């Protein structure tokens with residue numbers, strides 16, 4: 001039988017795969033198509049099908065079959081990734097390994113404060129299970145209804161509470177992983193201390209499916225906060241926002257849960273495109289800070305501490321106006337102004353996005369110098385700058401300007417490469433990273449290779465070869481083949 005023109009699948013190959021494991025195989029092209037492209041339609045690949053194994057042992061059978069037949073394994077969770085890591089390549093023999101049926105919560109332990117979940121459980125389901133047990137699982141991001149714990153771990157996801165709780169690397173105690181040759185590594189240890197040699201868990205976290213398939217994880221749980229307050233403050237500049245961060249850390253200590261920066265351009269996009277959003281302060285300001293503080297005990301007067309801290313900030317001219325939430329609906333409305341920026345920006349047409357991190361001391365100068373350079377070189381573009389200032393992470397985005405200088409489509413697209421070069425050069429020159437929380441996938445793979453030192457690339461290649469000598473685990477992601 002001749003192979004299919006797009007996928008390389010033959011009936012004999014598919015029959016052999018179907019017989020190799022007990023889960024579900026999707027080989028109908030229409031049903032499989034959504035797994036071969038990302039949710040924005042930015043990348044489209046091809047594959048012989050989609051395997052949905054039921055257990056870690058079943059994953060191992062699929063991966064071992066792929067190793068025997070020279071078929072590339074592309075792990076995929078919720079397919080919400082922003083760097084194209086979960087999409088197969090167009091060429092070669094590829095199989096998407098979807099974790100959708102690895103969906104069990106195996107254990108919750110309220111004394112050791114851990115939850116053990118399979119890789120295909122969504123982030124929101126983990127949060128809900130933790131809450132039902134009176135605990136908090138603090139990872140939180142806008143895709144949480146769809147993204148999976150396996151995908152979160154594979155991309156070392158961050159989100160809005162990293163300042164207080166860390167990213168998922170800090171929230172994970174143990175992993176179960178299927179290796180590239182199809183063996184199950186049981187590293188599901190619920191230990192906070194374990195110095196027994198190289199940390200394999202940390203190698204798999206953030207490896208974007210290129211070293212093995214994560215099938216389950218032990219995650220940390222925390223006491224559920226009983227008081228949460230959000231403040232929205234107008235600040236004159238990113239430098240003032242950085243000073244406010246210092247003050248908030250001093251006054252609030254571990255109660256400071258999130259510290260986000262956004263510009264007036266971001267806020268006005270949200271007000272224009274998101275129904276029912278309202279300007280939170282009387283006058284517009286060039287920049288705003290949204291900060292959240294939380295406490296486990298209602299005895300902690302957290303709202304009073306925030307209000308008094310903002311009073312000091314007003315006196316010292318770090319802040320010109322501020323609002324503090326006094327109800328759950330106000331809390332949600334203020335957070336929605338920050339969370340809806342991406343959606344509002346998408347409604348304005350094409351975007352050029354960067355997910356960068358910098359030492360916090362360098363951020364204010366980076367924002368101002370880089371903005372001046374971009375506007376001088378690419379007249380008419382609009383900067384849509386926001387992010388997790390408390391973590392030194394900026395979403396440093398551009399939209400076409402409302403003026404006709406930069407057209408909505410082709411002309412703006414052509415700017416992407418020179419804009420990326422300018423922004424990433426500026427980030428790296430200040431000791432920053434070109435991918436803070438979205439990984440490399442295919443989007444930033446070559447860009448990362450450009451900025452990493454030869455020693456770092458050599459070590460990464462050695463690691464890849466040690467874990468995946470045949471090169472069948474998610475090829476061409478993170479490192480070029």
Ligand SMILES: Cc1cc2nc3c(=O)[nH]c(=O)nc-3n(C[C@H](O)[C@H](O)[C@H](O)COP(=O)(O)OP(=O)(O)OC[C@H]3O[C@@H](n4cnc5c(N)ncnc54)[C@H](O)[C@@H]3O)c2cc1C
Nearest residue numbers: 077078079080081085148150151152154157158159209214
């Ligand atoms: C609206 C929106 C907001 C977002 N906000 C944030 C944010 O604030 N912070 C943030 O960090 N990210 C954010 N993201 C990015 C994305 O949600 C995260 O990268 C998420 O962790 C991906 O999970 P997923 O299950 O969808 O993974 P997928 O998209 O399916 O896969 C992502 C990568 O992980 C690999 N992978 C998936 N599952 C496994 C597994 N079990 N074993 C091994 N490899 C695997 C894939 O091969 C791929 O390389 C956002 C995305 C959207 C759409």
